[in-house]
Amino acid sequence: MAPSGDRILEVRDLVKHFPLTQGIVLKRQIGAIKAVDGVSFDLHRGETLGVVGESGCGKSTLAKLLMALERPTSGEVKINGVDMAKAHGGELKRMRRNIQMVMQDPYTSLNPRMTVGDIVGEPFEIHSEVAPKGDRRRKVQELLEVVGLNPEHINRYPHQFSGGQRQRIGIARGLALQPEIIICDEPVSALDVSIQAQVMNLLERLQNEFNLAYIFIAHDLSVVRHISDRVAVMYLGKIVELGKDDAIYERPSHPYTQALLSAVPVPDPEGRETRERIILQGDPPSPADPPSGCRFRTRCWKAQDVCAEHEPLLEVRTGGHLSACHFAEVHDVIGA
Amino acid sequence: MVTNPSIDTHPLSAEVGQEPLLAVDNLHVEFTTRQGVVRAVNGVSYTVHAGESLAVLGESGSGKSVTAQAIMGILDMPPARIPKGEIRFRGTDMLKLSDQARSQIRGQRIAMVFQDALSALNPVFTVGWQIGEMFRVHRGMSKRDAQKKAIELMERVRIPAARQRVNDYPHQFSGGMRQRIMIAMSIALDPEVLIADEPTTALDVTVQAQIMELLAELQRESNMGLILITHDLGVVADVADKIAVMYAGRIVEGAPVHDVYKNPAHPYSKGLLDSIPRVDQKGQELYAIKGLPPNLLDMPSGCAFHPRCPYRRDNCVTDVPPLYEISGTRGSACHYYREVLDGTLG
Numbered sequence: 001m002a003p004s005g006d007r008i009l010e011v012r013d014l015v016k017h018f019p020l021t022q023g024i025v026l027k028r029q030i031g032a033i034k035a036v037d038g039v040s041f042d043l044h045r046g047e048t049l050g051v052v053g054e055s056g057c058g059k060s061t062l063a064k065l066l067m068a069l070e071r072p073t074s075g076e077v078k079i080n081g082v083d084m085a086k087a088h089g090g091e092l093k094r095m096r097r098n099i100q101m102v103m104q105d106p107y108t109s110l111n112p113r114m115t116v117g118d119i120v121g122e123p124f125e126i127h128s129e130v131a132p133k134g135d136r137r138r139k140v141q142e143l144l145e146v147v148g149l150n151p152e153h154i155n156r157y158p159h160q161f162s163g164g165q166r167q168r169i170g171i172a173r174g175l176a177l178q179p180e181i182i183i184c185d186e187p188v189s190a191l192d193v194s195i196q197a198q199v200m201n202l203l204e205r206l207q208n209e210f211n212l213a214y215i216f217i218a219h220d221l222s223v224v225r226h227i228s229d230r231v232a233v234m235y236l237g238k239i240v241e242l243g244k245d246d247a248i249y250e251r252p253s254h255p256y257t258q259a260l261l262s263a264v265p266v267p268d269p270e271g272r273e274t275r276e277r278i279i280l281q282g283d284p285p286s287p288a289d290p291p292s293g294c295r296f297r298t299r300c301w302k303a304q305d306v307c308a309e310h311e312p313l314l315e316v317r318t319g320g321h322l323s324a325c326h327f328a329e330v331h332d333v334i335g336a
Numbered sequence: 337m338v339t340n341p342s343i344d345t346h347p348l349s350a351e352v353g354q355e356p357l358l359a360v361d362n363l364h365v366e367f368t369t370r371q372g373v374v375r376a377v378n379g380v381s382y383t384v385h386a387g388e389s390l391a392v393l394g395e396s397g398s399g400k401s402v403t404a405q406a407i408m409g410i411l412d413m414p415p416a417r418i419p420k421g422e423i424r425f426r427g428t429d430m431l432k433l434s435d436q437a438r439s440q441i442r443g444q445r446i447a448m449v450f451q452d453a454l455s456a457l458n459p460v461f462t463v464g465w466q467i468g469e470m471f472r473v474h475r476g477m478s479k480r481d482a483q484k485k486a487i488e489l490m491e492r493v494r495i496p497a498a499r500q501r502v503n504d505y506p507h508q509f510s511g512g513m514r515q516r517i518m519i520a521m522s523i524a525l526d527p528e529v530l531i532a533d534e535p536t537t538a539l540d541v542t543v544q545a546q547i548m549e550l551l552a553e554l555q556r557e558s559n560m561g562l563i564l565i566t567h568d569l570g571v572v573a574d575v576a577d578k579i580a581v582m583y584a585g586r587i588v589e590g591a592p593v594h595d596v597y598k599n600p601a602h603p604y605s606k607g608l609l610d611s612i613p614r615v616d617q618k619g620q621e622l623y624a625i626k627g628l629p630p631n632l633l634d635m636p637s638g639c640a641f642h643p644r645c646p647y648r649r650d651n652c653v654t655d656v657p658p659l660y661e662i663s664g665t666r667g668s669a670c671h672y673y674r675e676v677l678d679g680t681l682g
Contacts (some may be wrong), residue, residue: 020479054540055511162628192395193567197624199613204621219541226613226622245618263545265570269593273573279549280542282496283510 008180008213009043009066009099014075016061020288033288035061037237038075040314045180046207048214050228050245050261052221056284058237059217063183066215067101079181082278097127101177102184106166110158116169117154120144123176130177143172146209164195168202175206183215188223188280200227221264225249233257236287236295239314243321253319253328256296262333276333294326302327337601355427356383357561358407358446358529363421368414374632376402378585379421381659384561385531391564391593393570393608394582395629400565403582406616406632407563408448409438425529444474447527451534453514458508463490464502470524476506489520493550512543516550523554530554536571543634548575569612581605584630584640587659591666599639601668601677603645639670647672 017032032255036058043049049060066077068084077084079095087095098121102310103109110119112309121140122130131139141151147168158166167187174182184203188196204227206212218224224231231248233241233256241254259278266275285291293311297303306326317328365377377399384390394400405411407423409430422429425441433441450456458466467489469481477485483502490498493516506514515535522530532551536544552575555562566572572579572593579596581589581604589602600606610623627644631637636643642652652671659667662677670676 030670054542164628192610192629193394193569193608194625194629199620200613201621201624221541222613226618260542264576265544265548265568267569267573267597267609269573269576269597277545277549279545283512283543 006045007042007192008045008080009079010076010081011042011066012040012076012078014039014062014065014077015073016058016065016070017073031288032146034237034290035287036065036072037287037290038115039234039237039239041232041239041242043213043215044180045213046211047230048207048228050215050224050231051215051217051234052219052224052231053234054284056220056236056287057234058287059234061187063185063215063217063232064254066181066183067099068096088163095128097130097177099181099183100174100177100181101183101185102170102174102187105190106163106170107190109170110166112158115155115157116140116149116161118123119158119169120172120176123173127177139176140172143249144169146175146206147172156168162195163191164198167191167199171199171206173212179208179212181213181215183217186219187216189218189220192289192299196223202225221249221261233260236284236290238295238324239295239322240325241321241323242314243319243323247321249334250332251321251330252333253317253321253323253326253330254296254325255300255302258331258333266334278333293294296325339640354385354387356562357426359383359422360403360407361422361424363403363423364407364419365399365406365411366417366419370525371416372633373570375635376585376632377406380582380585382587382590384563387555387559389555389562389564389575389577389578391566391579393566393569393572393579393605396568397584397629397632398582399467399585399644400582401533402565402596404448404533404565407446409442410448415604427606443470443527444525445527446531447522447525448531448533449518449522451519451537453511453538454506456518457514462503462505463509467517467521467524470521474525474548479536486520489524490517492523493517493520493554494526495520508542509555511539512546515539515547519547519550523558523560526558527560529563531563533565534567535564537566537568539642544571551575558600569608577675580607584625584632584635586640586669587667588641588669589667590659591662591668592668595666599677601662601666601673602641602670603647603676604641606676607644607646647676 014036015038016036017034019029020031021027022030039062053059059093065072072085079098083094117140120143121136124136136209141154144151149165187198191199207214216224216227225245228245231245232239235256241248241257253262259280261274262278282299285298294307297307309311312323312324312326314322317323320328361381363377363380367374367376377459380403392400406418418431423431430441431436464483464486467486471477471482471485487498487502495513495516536547575591576591580587583604589605596605600609607625613622621678625644630640638653638655639657642648657669659669660673661667662673
């Protein structure tokens, strides 16, 4: 693991509750959606942290909190040692420059009425110190070239590009302000299979070139494994397991991680009859009313009384990495 | 031009001489658009037998869904047109049947599960009403009997507390449960062939596993033929008996599933398999098929895959490859399939 001096992002006990209210005139709070409920991790320079979990587990809220698009209910997000929630005005603006995002859907995240040049150059309007006005066109063309697009297409509109090319435009926009951290929220899931590999390769090349740190949110576990140095598994607003990629994939110790890994279809028909498959029953509980103790206990085959009473902490357990299960036990489900 | 041999890979069909339930034969589908004629399906042939799973694999625009819509007869005509081809159900060409005769087959004997359950269900009717509609319309049942049947079906697709939930609306269900309701509607009239168009694409992996298991169980119970349309190589490897890989409106490789994954016979299927991230390749660049899928309005000459093919030779640019028969159960639409199989090209 990278030395701690290289720590670029620190997240501590991050909580985001969305209030649920009743009544229109006399509004009162009747509860809260606990979207992110106590998440802590570090990110180092040049590292990729994969975040996996089912829809509703809080992955995207986490991304919004890191981008300071949402204010956390409590907890800290520190970039280079400065807490974002406490920063205001010019300081917050400078911090935001340092953390950028690539969106999931390249069809809806680009304004159809703006040219590619305007889209990629728009960040310069806000952070004009990065590129002085006269220099912007050249800068944008450089960026287009970096992501593998023809710089002469600067005056074209998004509809003139294919899905993979549009995602490259989104990536160019993310790179414009020379950030140190890029949050990739499902960057390849909307793309055709044959195009996904091209975009993955581009992201890896850019990481090496600019020493970027990625938070890579995705549901495709094989894609996450390929690109990530460490992986965090989320369930109902909490990280249930966190470790280096081979630890999570080969020595998972949390039952949820094991179920998740075993549910992924393996692209190899050999031995499909004998492959172990843990099929979870039911759907995840509502984040408005999570179960007491361990949140996974309602779907867990190992659950005992203690799981309902005491919440398991995310700590180093058998397997040598962080896991939040009282009965953590290494079990290789994919047979890698 | 050589006609495409039908891909008939059922292990039993050769021995028993069993007739396929559904046979698509040299099907062509065109759409007339303002920019010109789009040939979305260009001579596709495949068969499905009872109890068999055929996976149709392809990217967006490959024609995999249009083929399924043609089978179901739910294409808007115009702009769509079927200039050539046959779709035979138990030997009868459905394209030659009257609308009335066709509607006896469609929905009852061939049914379809759609990708997006939320938009496929009507938000203003209860799920019980929508499932029961199948029985009211096709079987002339009373409202009460249809409701009873709806509850039975919801139990069959394992929706918990079916009796209490039968009067709930679609938005009150989770994504996985909605897809179960869609499946309940499609199997209501005991179809012989079930077409599932990307049934799990919108779902999480753990829910996807539940739904795929449910489909496999229902298939075993009633010996249905299943056509699974997908772009997910993992799902195909899990459930399919045979695959048809589609590219630009044609089948480029058709074969038993084990053969394709072990040793693909077409550069496109090989490229797709090679671009899956594998554990031992971590940190290395992924193999990526170059370029973009073709524009259907402006198809490349010769083999439609030639602009992206690493093995391209001169005649690939000029000659359209037929689906060459490799063995009784296997075909590849590549002039150089032998070399692709042996790995002696490139």
